[in-house]
Amino acid sequence: MISDFTYLRPGSAKEALQMLSKHQEDGKIICGGQSLLIIMRQGLVTPEYMIDIKRLDELSYIRFDQKKGLRIGATTTHRAIEKSALIKDKYPVLVEMEEKLASIQVRNWGTIGGNLAHADAAGDPAPVLTAMGGSVKVASASGERVIPLDEFYTDLFETAMNHDEMIVEVMVPPRPPKSGTKYQKFNLLDSDQGIVAVAATITLNGRTCKDARIVLGNAATITMRAKEAEKVLIGAALSDAVFEKAGEAAAAECQPVADIHASEEYRRHLIKILAKRMAKAAWEQAKISG
Amino acid sequence: MNKYTVINPHEPFRVLNTHVHNVDGWAKVTGRATYTFDVKLPGMLYGKILRSPHPHAKIKNIDFSKAMELDGVKAVVTGKDTLGVKQGIWRRYKDLCDEAILPVDKVRYIGEPVAAVAAVTEEIAERAIDLIEVDYEVLPAVFEPLDAIKKDAPEIHEGFERNINVTRHIEWGDVDEGFEEADYIREDWFRCGGQAHMCMETRCAVSSYTPDKKLTIYHSNQSPYYMQGLMAGVLGMREGDIRVIGPYTGGGFGGKFELDGAIFCSTILSMKCYRPVKIVFTREEDFIATKRRTPMFYYSRTGVKKDGTFCAREAKVFTNGGAYTGMGATALYLTGFFHSFPYVWKGYRYDGYRVYTNTLPSTSMRGFGAPQAMWCSEQQIEWIAADLGLDPIEMRRKNAHQEGTILPGQATIASCGIDQCFDEIKKWIKSKGKLRANRSIGISACGFMSGGIFNWFDTPYSFSSAVVTINQDGTVELHVGAQDIGQGSNTTMAIICAETLGVKVEDIKVHSGDTDHCPPDLGAWGSRQTLMTGNATKMAAEDAKKQLLEFAYAQSGLNIVYDLDIKDRWVHAVARPERGYDFGELVKKALRGKDGQKIVGRGYYTPHRKGMISPAYSYMLQGVEVEVDEETGKITLVDSMTAHDCGQPINHLGLIGQLEGAFSMAAGYGYLEYMPYEDGKLMNPNLVDYKMIRAPEMPPANIAEIDTYEPEGPYGAKEAGEGLTNPTAAAIGNALFHRFGVQMKECPIRPEMVVNALKEKAQKK
């Protein structure tokens, strides 16, 4: 059963932050609630004050410029991202990822900020955004700071935010030329969260790999950079053999936990396959990108 | 999207097998259909159940004083508030009546009800549950049948040595001689998983016991009559003082024709406080505390001649019965029987052992033991064909049942279209041409019963009954006890009635789902309603028609050599159809001839001398095209073909819906619906972790309908929709076998198992 709470509806982001500052850990932000209401129903979260930011349109936007790159307001719905022609043009992997996230109903109401704040290691957006060097801007009543997604997750369902902070914006830097990002999750049903997932970015300099990011989803307690796999790729003349080796490296360094869906061994096996495939797919995309 | 073809189409009927809308359609597509889930009665309370956290424990004491003190709590009940009757649906066999839903002495599975609370809101009831203190003496528990039969295993039910709950033996012909004749013998062990019914409407009931000692129950179930009888037994009441109403029902699939915690606890609560009490299971409760498909360990030894003629088979099966019998005894028999299907054997022998364990009781689920039987049989047969270098389809065809086949002591096959099913599958495979490199096709054959001949419920009533009443304006009331759980029985009965009477479906009002107003009927299980209630309906309509025509003959003064018939509401001479009377006008006149009494026709059906299982059998061939990602083991269903013989189709839209729906459930059993237990606890009691086919996973379901004629069925009809739940898992396994040569012994097949099987195969090389 969901426990009782006092419902607060701030009229602005500033007001919301003041409420957060006042109530600290007794307060909880709700936006789309697509993840939050489930865990509240299970009694895992029992806030005294619910601060509803769903109507803060000032935080719902999709902006792009050549210098700063992509900025998405925290209360932007998954569906808005999925349907954005701008994002499809500039960062198509985000649209591909959103198309397979949960269901249309969840995407219509749930938000990118809420998803990232929930900190589910099996969540789809975090690996993709991390692979693109993304960050979140978090705000409190006393100011703002930018946290790279690399550093945003600290433990299972835990972020680097303080009790009085909330995500206000998601930022993705402009894509360098000859760069591609691809994402795939392994699941039994089409829109399930991944048993594991891999997001890969390859940036080329001529025919060599200038930069690589391999980010693993649900292969550890938090979204994880497969840095050994990246080392295999960076500076290499890419080929199937290199991708194979990168996959093996990712499989070795990840820390998957067994559950009823897959053993640890099989998860490593899947990481090996997905890392290999996504690195190659990202490379294919990088080759043709401007 | 799908292709639908008909082979040997019968002469078209006026109403039968035409495109008729489901008679409950308007209610369902406008949100007006009221389910038990929606029922609200004045003064109604909400009930919640306290469940055992232990798989095996004695109940020493239950202290619910704190719960009673909570404001808004009106009643708390435990086993002490009941008569302590151990009930079971096999009423005739007292030793199989082993379940007191609120036990007095001990609990035998995690999730078993221990106490129940009724309060003015659901939330208060939930808080009250947390305040009940139960003193348990935890007992050692056992979870697997092969452990439970060991000498030192804990005793789950008193008097059942080695926890063996039921045994069954089926034998015909000379098995040993058959094996001696065989050129090739193969034996295999298999493991079949359980499966959850996963009805969209969870178990729920609203019970109202009033001071005049009468009980009214709204309950989501497959047989109001069974509920009435079973509740009378556990309460020591007369059946006639209990009314069971089955409103629109949100699915059953074999899990809703026994007493459950919702109907039982809500009744006991209501009896304590004399107010209506509603209990609705959460989805989690529906997973952990309603019975499931029976997991089984199968040993099968099969002997064939080198030309592929089947000689002998012997099978030994241990089933995981869980904590109580439920419908497990029937599943134990049927799995052994259908493991021989659809083939002729010189000798066949089956020994089945149902074993108690401290897990969720297993019971009937669509297919009733046959999906497990076919998982083993149809894959083994495929492997035998490969071992002998024979065509797997022709080898099957050579041994298949035919019209007139006799299974000694068990059944006589009166209609059988399986030969043409083989033709259609071959056509489909041929039409597919060369498949993509990562795809392969698997096929599997099966047959199934159209209702059972058994009366373990010990009813003195006909198995099905129907009453047809004609109103003065020609509209018709049809009263049946058949329960529509989504399979469309209301529509099927309306169609049969309309066809027989010569009127239109929209003239028929079907009454079902209420023991106060409808005749008793064993209900919706074992694929019985089309054949049995259909026969009753046809008989009742014929009775009414005869009475009306008696009057019409008198009215018309027709020469003795001519006859009358009714078609499209027109009563006419067959030889001169233009001469006749309007149905409605004739009925009104006929009333006067009957002293103002409406024409009432009665019909009923009980199978007599129809073997040990069923009066009639449907047949089907399943083909599935499967894509497998060799590196990850992921299985995707790409296309499918079902060639199906259900005799004479009655409900056209219903038939297609049943075949497509059966496929999705059967395929789920084959590769998705994993139900793992750990120390008696279900590990995935929710819809995130329990995987089921959704729209993107469902492949096209092409159908070839083979029309045959079943003499025992109404207009020649047999079942459709349960038989097809049986072969699909094996077809998927066979697709994998064809592509990779791996033999999958356990279902559901998960991708990790595929990867491991491929690895094992590579290592063997």
Add this chain to the structure above:
Amino acid sequence: MERQLIRLNVNNQDYEIYINPKTLLVEAIRDHIGLTGTKRGCDTVSCGVCTVIVDNMAVKGCSVLAVQTEGKKILTVEGLEVDGKLQPIQKAFLDEGAFQCGFCTSGMLMSATAFLKESKKPTEKQIRDGIEGNICRCTGYNSIVRAIDAVAKGKYTEDK
């Protein structure tokens, strides 16, 4: 616990209800307003039988707080028919037999309605993805896909 008065617009009708703010939209619709066509089938936002339309978007009523929908236009299955006349999607469901037990049907119709409004000439794959959030245990989905496809192809004209 402090209840609050909220005003919901459901099927073009304003309702005032007095609720605990933790009340879900599906609870407000079923228990407070009394429209029981919308169902509930799980606790994990998985099954979709609670799907309703809010401001032209399909959402799951079990994972939206009723208070969040104040001032928005909510459409439930009861609001599809107008003056006793069925919408094309409802007629298509009847013609295709796109339901059996019917418990998922309300939610399925709402998902289909929202999908059809947003989609021009959807492919079969798109239709299947469009109802991915709704489980049906009875039909195997293909009849539902056929019904949506028929409406998308203009087979039904709305009754005037």
